[in-house]
Amino acid sequence: MASATQNTFAPPVMEARRWLQGVEFSPEQPLINVSQAAPVDPPPEAMRRAMADITLNEPQAHLYGPVMGLPALREEVANQWSAAYGAKIDPASVAITSGCNQAFAATISAIASAGDEVLLPTPWYFNHKMWLDMANVTAVPLATSDALLPDPETARALITERTRAISLVTPNNPAGVEYPAELVLAFFKLAQEHGIKLIVDETYRDFHSQDGAPHALFQQDGWQNTLVHLYSFSKAFRLTGHRVGAIITAPDLLSEAEKFLDTVTICPNQIGQYGALWGLQNLRDWLGGERLEILSRRAAIESNMHLLTNSGWTLKGCGAYFAYMQHPFEMASDALAQVLVQEAGILALPGTMFMPENHPEAARHLRIAFANVDANGITELFTRLAALRFSLAPSSAAK
Incomplete structure (x- = not known):
């Protein structure tokens, strides 16, 4: 075996x-x-200096921190995402993870068991496929159009009693395609209709060609029951080696993800989290x-x-x-x-x-x-x- x-x-x-x-x-x-x-x-020099200061002068940065992340960082994410998406997001709906790959792994561990299924548009992000393989969760290929866009009705035909989620990456890795807001909303409604999760990995959100919010999912009634939003600070602030990502979803689902996070890393990288917080507060321009x-x-x-x-x-x-x-x-x-x-x-x-x-x-x-x-x-x-x-x-x- x-x-x-x-x-x-x-x-x-x-x-x-x-x-x-x-x-x-x-x-x-x-x-x-x-x-x-x-x-x-x-990262930019100012951020590195801030992180060096934390390293020297914040003893707590060298100890275990909260499993789901620094409270100040969770609050800052909630506030900035609320403003960016025109919605109300509570800090209790935010968890900080050791990178966005871990955010995906924690989400799958919280919603799926061996033998379950997750729909992945093709071409897919290979690390998502790898984790599903290792979790013995079937990655169901969702074919895309010539424009590399998935179709909700094609996805509908693939949903079974074992389907636990549809996973989208936008802007897309590997294809670079930006999924239109109306398409993402159609997938949200499809997932909501079937009582499954819509995982939206927005690792590359900060480099979207569109100004303003790329979708209106956080404005939907009961969004917490369907949407799992994933994010990475690695690309935004060049923090790749510090491994800082995020999940935004319902607090009860985060409580399940917390079991995975505690078992794997106990807490996210403390220095990286302080760096991400400083970046959110100082590096917008x-x-x-x-x-x-x-x-x-x-x-x-x-x-x-x-x-x-x-x-x-x-x-x-x-x-x-x-x-x-x-x-x-x-x-x-x-x-x-x-x-x-x-x-x-x-x-x-x-x-x-x-x-x-x-x-x-x-x-x-x-x-x-x-x-x-x-x-x-x-x-x-x-x-x-x-x-x-x-x-x-x-x-x-x-x-």
Whole structure:
């Protein structure tokens, strides 16, 4: 009998890094790493100084804290989310977690048992699939349209007595697509109708192209009974190494999640929580500038696509940190991604890492994570891709 971890695949980002072993990159063609959606720069200096002060002068920061997070941080999240979404969110509806991945794991542990089901739109975020595998919860693939948007009526047909949730990521990882507010609301109503949860992972919310609230879910009557909102401070404030995320949902569900959180980490990282609190209170303008930079990189992706379209490439989705691209080559994306390291000095993740095994669409796509590549780097990336001379796939396979 397989163990829990043997039920799933190896971590994709770690697998991709192994492709770099033994490869030397020339000064003329240095590595362009578009494999991971995590900022590599540290937090802004002012935040680091504030965190250093906490480290030196706040003894409590070195002890166990509350399992569901610092009360001041929970209150700040409740207040700022209430203002941002035009709703009333109570601090008791907020839990702080050790990153957004743990927020998802805690949520699944609180709502599902072995043999239950959760609907995941494809392409899916691989860590969500991995956790469901390890929890022996079936990830039910929810196909998306050519625009990579899931359809509520397609989802309705997949709901069974074992379904416990529908899980959405918007802006999407891996596709970058921003789900329209009316679509997210339709999924909320579908979940509410069936008495299941709607998990909405908004890790990349701060880089949405739309000004204002991206949806009206927190304004719905009884939202706590259906919605589980997930968030990450890692992307907003470059706190990736400090592991700080959040869940917003009904307090009674958080009480169940607390059992998981207490067992796994006891409490979130204290220094990271103080940093997140300081960031929320002091870095609004700075974060606005980060958003504009990411939006400019998105524009650079779109403006450079003309270099590839004549060769048969298609931009399927673009937003937040990601571009999801259909390639024109005969080889499958998992092979292509490894060849790109050798031939073009590009490290990207193949569509096979985001789709069910042997899914035909998986072979045709690559994910480009551009959080750490500026506009000049994006132009160089597209120039290298345009120079590739591999055998093209039959026209029917490229559609």
